Amino acid sequence: MPPANKTKRGSNSLLWDLLTFDRLVTGPVIHFIYWAGLGVVALFGFSVVGAAVGLALKEPGVGSLLLAFPVLIAGLLVAGALVLLWRAFCEFYVAIFRISEDLRALRQTSDADHAAFLARRQAQPAEAPASQD
Template identity: 85%
Template sequence: MAPARKSKARSSGALFWDLLTFDRLVTGPVIHLIYWAGLGVVALFAFSVVGAAVGLALKEQGVASLLLAFPVLIAGLLVAAGMVLLWRAFCEFYVAVFRISEDLRALRQANDADHAVASSVRGPGA
């Protein structure tokens, strides 16, 4: 059952009140911003790994420094790729938790509406 869509044309006062009373959660967009910021941090880590590998290769002349720099580069980039996957999973977990919260809120409102209809059908004395 698809949740009912709210109209986009809401007054700013109603939106502000929803934010103050936690009727509307802003966590979804905030998580997206945090996700992109985290990816930026992981990209900085990846660039530092590449810089460290190049610096290690240029430190001394010869094949030994290249043989040491190449595994550092590969291992660092693999760690960065793993960090990207873990960060994505972490952020998706929080998005899923807050979507479950929104679904539970919608179910609670539907249940309250059903109880109101049932009580009005039975009458005030029943």
């Protein structure tokens, strides 16, 4: 839960948050890396299609087509698997950093509860120990 006294943030506050790691930029960076990785996988997919077409056009006849078709199918399956693996990899990093943010919030709540407990304890008058007869 965000603090109630938060005011409008300026550019100085944003710079300070970035310099002190109070605000993590990992989320947007991971999104950029994800799309860049998908671009690399797409280039791989296009190269597989080009290789299959090149194999088919290399020699006239059915033999080159019989070789090109499995290359095309296998390459596209590998590209699909790479897309899924890349997505899982990026989601793993996002989950790790969200866990980190959640732990930070839990730590702040715990520290605030502990400070309130100590303040209540100091505010109570000291009780005299009961004498045992």
